[in-house]
Amino acid sequence: MQEIFSNLFEMTAFGAITWKTVLMWIIAFVLLYLGIRKKYEPLLLIPIGFGVLVANFPGAEMGIVDASNIELGEGRYKNLFEIANEFGILNFLYYSLIKTGFLPPIIFMGVGALTDFGPMLRNLRLAFFGAAAQIGIFSVLIGAILLGFNLNEAASLGIIGGADGPTAIYTTIKLAPHLLGPIAIAAYSYMALVPVIIPLVSKLLITPKEFKINMKEMDKKYPSKRKIKNLKAVKIMFPILLGTIVAIFVPSSVPLLGMLLFGNLVKEVGTATSRLADAASGPIMNTATIFLGLTVGATMTAEVFLTPKTLGIIVGGFIAFAFSITGGILAVKGYNLFVTKKINPLIGATGLSAVPMASRVANELALKYNSGNHILQYCMASNISGVIGSAVAAGVLISLV
Amino acid sequence: MEGILSNAVSILVVGMITVLLILWMVVVVGNVLILLTNKFWPLPEGKGTDGSSTVTANKMAAIVAAVQMYTGGKGKITKIEKE
Structure with missing residues (x-):
């Protein structure tokens, strides 16, 4: 009788539950709570949270195993059938x-199909602030090295400052795949906290007078010399030409930027390719999001996640984010010293990606100081250029590190 | 450590210059395309020009709502033209 109960106990997972397992469950529940109840990036945090949960069920074999388990030596790896058979379905997907x-x-292709380059094309000079806002990526790279991360890990940590989930994940896969879980969590958590972080940094650096700079009044006072007489044609040619030029200068950014521009092209062509644009921004992107979220979550097993490095990533990610916002704001403030047509520094704050949430937050902030100061379309200009900027920064890191 | 740090500093410099260069090109490409289309393929005023179209946001919202209601959410507006 006792043997039956003993066998029954061994069949269940009770014997394998440790304090680490329980802690990971709590982390998973927190992520699920933030996604479901607080609506923080629910499309990503819910699959990631559930991925964490299933990866930490003892005996379920759903956690992602280290790459050394699938290496056969001499640059050869186990095939996908063997991986699925030995390590389970999530390892197959991963x-x-x-x-x-x-x-x-x-996912970038879907983002491209949802992106409108119109606001940026109407305000091209604002595109430069998307470059300034990448400073967080590179400055945290140096900070992370001082904290003891190696160069590859530091680059993956710095890319969180780009505020772009897919870019952060792509760079980490290439440079430091063992940190994928914590970096993805930090990147998406801080993106969800954009409504908190942008006002926090902006209020520290922007004066009330600068918050009130009215972009529409500036446009009326100093109107643009050139009008766009065929926006549709410009929008169609723009991704083709830009993609070609970027491919020549930074080829390593093409997987991300090329797909973004392709997605945008099929959207801009119109009815002839609307089915492709719908597929890219709908079913394909949604499917990709599910698999990305679940598998990234499943990389967060207790052995990988509960390390001091995770704490460093959480802190470093926040600093990268704050530095990027600071870089954008200071660039606008510097620019304003030399021109008569002033720019609201909040537009610099949206130079990091996180489209369109960063723009919406900046717009709301501007409206608080002046109820007639709608700056959304201007923010979108630097916001979209920030997406391009962070993808280029990722390409640079992948090439040089 | 010193070697890694100097490497990181050079990545910072090269990275920021590259990002700035590419976004400068975005500005150049955008301006060249605007110049070319204005010269060779201009549309009459109000038809797809940069003035955010002749349809106001309120009218646009009403049109979108009407199309959604009429088509049960399946319809999509791709073009609005005045006759």
């Missing part, structure tokens, strides 16, 4: 879709 770097560009 090594076929994530480790190959497949899903982030696919």
Whole structure:
């Protein structure tokens, strides 16, 4: 009788539950709570949270195993059938879709199909502030090295400052795949906290007078010399030409930027390719998001996540984010010293990606200081250029590190 | 450590210059395309020009709502033209 009960106990997972397992469950519940109840990036945090949960069920074999388990030596690896058979379905998905770097560009294609370059084309000079806001990526790279991260890990940590989930994941897959879980969590958590972080940094650096700079009044006072007489044609040619030029200068950014521009092209062509644009921004992107979220979550097993490095990533990610916002704001303030047509520094704050939430937050902030100061379309200009900027920064890191 | 740090500083410099260069190109490409389309393929005023179209936000919202209601959410507006 006792043997039956003993066998029954061994069949269940009770014997394998440790304090680490319980702690990971709590982390998973917190992520699920933030996604479901607080609506913080629910499309990503809910799959990631559930991925964390299933990866930490003892005996379920759903956690992602270290790459050394699938290496056969001499640059050869186990095939996908063997991976699925030995390590389970999530490892199959991870090594076929994530480790190959497949899903982030696919998501970027969907993002491209949802992006409108119109606001940026109407305010091209604002595109420069998307560059200034990448300073957080590179400055935290140096800070992370001082904290003891190696160069690859530091670059993956710095890319959180780009405020772009797929870019952060893609760079980490290429440079430091063992940190994928914590970096993805930090990137998406801080993106969800954009409504808190942008006002916090902006209020520290922007004066009330600068908050009130009215962009529409500036446009009326100093009107643009050139009008766009065929926006549709410009929008169609723009991704083709830009993609070609970027491919020549920073080829390593093409997987992300090329797919973004392709997605945008099929959207801008109009009815002839609307089915492709709908597929890219709908079913394909949604499917990719599910697999990305679940598998990234499943990388967060207790052995990988509960380390001092995770704490460093959480802190470093926040600093990268804050530095990027600071870089954008200071660039606008510097620019304003030399021109008569002033720019609201909040537009610099949106130079990091996080489209369109960063723009919406900046717009609301501007409206608080002047109820007639709608700056959304101006913010979108630097916000979209920030997406391009962070993808280029990722390309630079992948090439140089 | 010193070697890694100097490497990181050079990545910072090269990275920021590259990002700035590419976004400068975004500005150049945008301006060249605007110049070319204005010269060779201009549309009459109000038809797809940069003035955020002749349809106001309120009218646009009403049109979108009407199309959604009429088509049960399946319809999509791709073009609005005045006759």
